[in-house]
Amino acid sequence: MNAKTLAAIAAMLATTSASAAEIKVLASNGVKEALLELAPAFERATGNKLVISFGLAAALKRQIEAGEAFDLAILPAAGLNDLAKQGKVDARGRAAIARSGVGIGIRKGARRPDIRTARALKRTLLAADSITWAKEGQSGIYFAGLLERIGIAEQMKPKIVPAASGAEVGNLVASGKVQLGVILVNELMAAPGVEVLGPLPPELQNYTVFHAGVGVGSKDSSAAKALIKFLTTPAAGAVFKAKGQEAG
Numbered sequence: 001m002n003a004k005t006l007a008a009i010a011a012m013l014a015t016t017s018a019s020a021a022e023i024k025v026l027a028s029n030g031v032k033e034a035l036l037e038l039a040p041a042f043e044r045a046t047g048n049k050l051v052i053s054f055g056l057a058a059a060l061k062r063q064i065e066a067g068e069a070f071d072l073a074i075l076p077a078a079g080l081n082d083l084a085k086q087g088k089v090d091a092r093g094r095a096a097i098a099r100s101g102v103g104i105g106i107r108k109g110a111r112r113p114d115i116r117t118a119r120a121l122k123r124t125l126l127a128a129d130s131i132t133w134a135k136e137g138q139s140g141i142y143f144a145g146l147l148e149r150i151g152i153a154e155q156m157k158p159k160i161v162p163a164a165s166g167a168e169v170g171n172l173v174a175s176g177k178v179q180l181g182v183i184l185v186n187e188l189m190a191a192p193g194v195e196v197l198g199p200l201p202p203e204l205q206n207y208t209v210f211h212a213g214v215g216v217g218s219k220d221s222s223a224a225k226a227l228i229k230f231l232t233t234p235a236a237g238a239v240f241k242a243k244g245q246e247a248g
Contacts, residue, residue: 020047021223026064027074028057029166030100030138031210033190034236034243035074042230048223056165058136064088064215071218072227076138080211087216094213096248097231098240101205102139103185105173105194118201122150125180132161132172133182138208139166143182146204170194184208186244196244209248 027035032054039050053060061079064070065086073080073089074097084091104115113127114120125131125147133140140163147153163169166183173181174193181194188196199205212231214224230236237247 020049021220022049022051023071023220023223023227024069025050025052025072025074025227026060026068026070027052027054028060028076028210029054030057030076030184030187030208031074031098031240031245033186034098034240034245037239037243038231038236042227046223046226048227050227056134056136057138069217070215071220071224072212072214074210074212077209077211080213084213089213090216090221091213093225093228094211095228095232096209097212097228097236098245098248099207099209100184100186100245101199101207102142102182103188103199104197105170105181105183105188105191106179106197107173107176108193108195110179110195112195112197115198116201118150118204121201121204122152126152126155128159128179130159130161130178131156131180131182132163132169132178134164134166134169135162136164137166137183139182139184139206142206146200146206150204167191184244189244207246211248 035052043050057075057079061075064073064083080089080094083089113124115124133143147156161172161178163172166187169181169183170191172178185196185199188194212228214221218224240247
């Protein structure tokens with residue numbers, strides 16, 4: 001997406017604050033690549049500064065529950081729902097900004113087994129030497145349940161190498177220490193030394209929908225809301241799509 005187009009849209013959505021705001025954003029790693037590209041255009045057009053902390057969604061949610069101050073949180077929908085119930089996130093004005101499917105990655109240049117159908121995926125998993133996923137990540141939690149659903153959880157146990165984050169999944173696969181890595185497709189696309197083998201078959205796919213919500217204690221909620229509007233524009237959606245996601 002043209003940087004000038006993004007900047008123009010950000011300028012139209014800018015607040016009329018007398019002074020620039022510093023917007024503290026707590027964002028899931030699942031939106032990292034798109035947000036890193038979008039942030040500079042928003043900053044240049046509005047004069048606001050984004051201070052973004054990326055992390056595993058579950059860990060960020062715990063930080064918010066423990067009282068960490070923030071202006072905007074970008075987390076999976078279920079996490080934001082829970083935080084809204086706790087009075088940590090404003091239930092009004094939140095918005096879906098992107099969604100991501102689960103994929104499987106391999107080391108760049110490695111043999112590409114078939115995962116296009118449920119039967120092929122099951123066969124490939126049973127034949128694999130090792131597999132990893134982020135144990136607290138949305139995709140990892142889903143995939144662990146999927147193994148139960150398709151009846152191979154016990155057979156896969158000796159092959160599992162737990163990871164703490166999507167970045168660790170990528171490192172394990174790129175280094176050749178683990179054969180298959182399971183994280184969101186857009187995270188696989190951004191992992192150095194890793195190729196996307198493919199998304200899960202349609203009948204087994206699961207999407208993580210990322211929502212943005214303003215913190216109840218935000219020092220500049222109007223600036224945070226302007227950022228949400230920017231992230232939900234078609235221009236921003238095109239950036240998410242280029243990074244392997246779909247608009248929310």
